[in-house]
Amino acid sequence: MDLSVIVMQLFTGLSLGMLYVLLALGLSIIFGLLTVVNFAHGAMYMWGAFIGVFTVTWTGSFWLALIMAPLGVGMYGLIVERWLIRPLYGRDINYPLLLTFGLQLIMIEVTRIFFGTSDHPFNAPDILSMPLEVMGIFYFPAYRVFLIIFTGVICAVLWYFLERTNLGLVIRAGTRDPLMVRALGIDMNRIWWLVFGIGSALAGLAGILAAPIRSVYPEMGVAMLVECFVVTVIGGMGSLPGAIVAGILLGLVSSLTTLIYPQMADIVIFLVMAVVLLVRPSGLFGKAGLLE
Amino acid sequence: MLLKVEDIDTYYEMSHILQGVTLEVADKEIVTMVGRNGAGKTTTLKSILGLAPIKNGSITFNDTQINKLQTHQIVQKGIAYVPEERRIIPGLSVRENIKLALLKSKNHDREEEMIDRVATHFPVLKERLDQDGTSLSGGEQQMLAIARALVTDPQLMLIDEPSEGLMPLLVEAIAEIVQQINDSGVTVLLVEQNIEMALTISHRAYVIDEGRIQTSGSSQDILADEEIQRRYLTV
Numbered sequence: 336m337d338l339s340v341i342v343m344q345l346f347t348g349l350s351l352g353m354l355y356v357l358l359a360l361g362l363s364i365i366f367g368l369l370t371v372v373n374f375a376h377g378a379m380y381m382w383g384a385f386i387g388v389f390t391v392t393w394t395g396s397f398w399l400a401l402i403m404a405p406l407g408v409g410m411y412g413l414i415v416e417r418w419l420i421r422p423l424y425g426r427d428i429n430y431p432l433l434l435t436f437g438l439q440l441i442m443i444e445v446t447r448i449f450f451g452t453s454d455h456p457f458n459a460p461d462i463l464s465m466p467l468e469v470m471g472i473f474y475f476p477a478y479r480v481f482l483i484i485f486t487g488v489i490c491a492v493l494w495y496f497l498e499r500t501n502l503g504l505v506i507r508a509g510t511r512d513p514l515m516v517r518a519l520g521i522d523m524n525r526i527w528w529l530v531f532g533i534g535s536a537l538a539g540l541a542g543i544l545a546a547p548i549r550s551v552y553p554e555m556g557v558a559m560l561v562e563c564f565v566v567t568v569i570g571g572m573g574s575l576p577g578a579i580v581a582g583i584l585l586g587l588v589s590s591l592t593t594l595i596y597p598q599m600a601d602i603v604i605f606l607v608m609a610v611v612l613l614v615r616p617s618g619l620f621g622k623a624g625l626l627e
Numbered sequence: 628m629l630l631k632v633e634d635i636d637t638y639y640e641m642s643h644i645l646q647g648v649t650l651e652v653a654d655k656e657i658v659t660m661v662g663r664n665g666a667g668k669t670t671t672l673k674s675i676l677g678l679a680p681i682k683n684g685s686i687t688f689n690d691t692q693i694n695k696l697q698t699h700q701i702v703q704k705g706i707a708y709v710p711e712e713r714r715i716i717p718g719l720s721v722r723e724n725i726k727l728a729l730l731k732s733k734n735h736d737r738e739e740e741m742i743d744r745v746a747t748h749f750p751v752l753k754e755r756l757d758q759d760g761t762s763l764s765g766g767e768q769q770m771l772a773i774a775r776a777l778v779t780d781p782q783l784m785l786i787d788e789p790s791e792g793l794m795p796l797l798v799e800a801i802a803e804i805v806q807q808i809n810d811s812g813v814t815v816l817l818v819e820q821n822i823e824m825a826l827t828i829s830h831r832a833y834v835i836d837e838g839r840i841q842t843s844g845s846s847q848d849i850l851a852d853e854e855i856q857r858r859y860l861t862v
Binding site: 518 | 697699727
């Protein structure tokens with residue numbers, strides 16, 4: 336097999352992995368702080384893509400869409416947390432899980448009603464459409480290069496936010512001991528609200544970023560959600576470094592399998608999950624007993 | 628009265644833990660609650676903070692009713708909490724633990740000054756500012772838990788079992804620190820298993836058993852009363 340084909344495929348895997356990373360970060364930050372398993376995350380990703388399609392159709396600007404998608408989905412997340420999820424705090428963890436599962440179905444159905452069930456074409460902006468020459472040997476699609484770099488920047492910004500700002504400090508503390516954080520005078524309800532918004536915005540961002548390389552249709556988030564649960568389970572529920580490492584890992588594994596043995600492509604990530612769980616039941620970076 | 632707890636009932640799930648607890652703390656006092664394990668001491672503190680919401684009764688602080696407020700609002704009124712088992716937040720450095728306490732306090736923009744103040748009480752903490760708070764020894768963690776409350780300049784400090792798991796020399800040190808804090812003008816409501824220590828440093832005491840205040844009085848009198856010790860305090 337030609338080396339350049341393998342490198343190309345690794346590169347494709349990396350860009351897919353970056354989408355996993357963005358989605359898994361959102362899932363993980365929400366789960367880590369709120370212990371809410373957000374089943375609507377895939378539908379939020381889909382809405383991010385649709386907001387992108389909408390914005391580009393109306394204004395022609397991909398860059399505006401790149402802002403509108405996370406903003407729109409993030410605001411939607413704030414509403415969902417405030418009016419639907421907050422009344423369920425203090426109850427069993429299954430309540431928000433069932434609620435978001437139902438919400439996902441409603442979101443998909445609403446999208447079908449307004450936009451139909453077919454694919455919506457979405458092109459990357461012209462400047463990102465040409466192939467990029469690397470070392471004079473490989474030609475990579477510029478959009479995928481952009482996707483990888485952009486997601487890397489988002490991860491760095493998120494890291495800075497969590498490690499170096501006051502709000503980030505409260506979020507890290509609240510993940511470990513929310514009761515004590517309240518006893519230090521901090522309103523955890525507000526923090527949970529904001530974090531649900533941030534996690535949702537990340538899903539929306541992943542949606543618009545995925546739009547040019549994957550099809551945009553109402554069920555686009557369903558399979559993606561399952562894959563992202565696999566990523567968070569492998570990385571460790573609630574762990575952000577785990578989400579990044581596992582996201583990239585699964586992107587690479589899945590692309591390489593497609594190249595070597597395509598029949599396995601759909602199930603290989605579940606095999607990886609099974610092996611990881613056998614060796615480390617709480618995931619690569621997970622802390623044991625988060626749900627106890 | 629700085630703090631008035633009047634006839635409160637608190638439940639955990641279905642069990643009736645506090646059954647009409649009434650107590651008062653005057654400004655600048657050290658008041659202690661003594662009693663056996665499970666008597667309701669910690670629950671009383673949690674009720675005051677809104678962490679264990681009360682069913683009946685009322686709690687006032689500075690003549691304002693606080694029992695309908697949320698925990699963070701109660702804390703922001705000037706009540707600081709040094710919880711049982713310290714509850715130093717894992718994954719945060721010593722500095723971050725202190726900073727977290729400062730965020731919503733009136734001292735939020737005086738981080739360095741407050742760290743210097745902590746250093747005058749607990750020099751060892753200043754040497755370990757960048758260390759993970761939970762990597763400290765038990766005594767140091769207790770100091771950090773107290774420092775975390777102190778930097779907010781509270782009017783009232785609720786301190787739960789500060790001597791728990793510490794060796795005798797450190798228990799003495801902690802007792803001294805609580806007195807120093809009180810001398811600097813902070814009112815203290817102290818819950819302790821170490822009855823002798825608690826009654827030695829406090830002005831007044833409440834004896835609690837089975838969720839009810841059984842008796843109260845000056846700490847000296849209670850320390851001297853063998854009948855009270857036998858009935859409510861010995862295991």
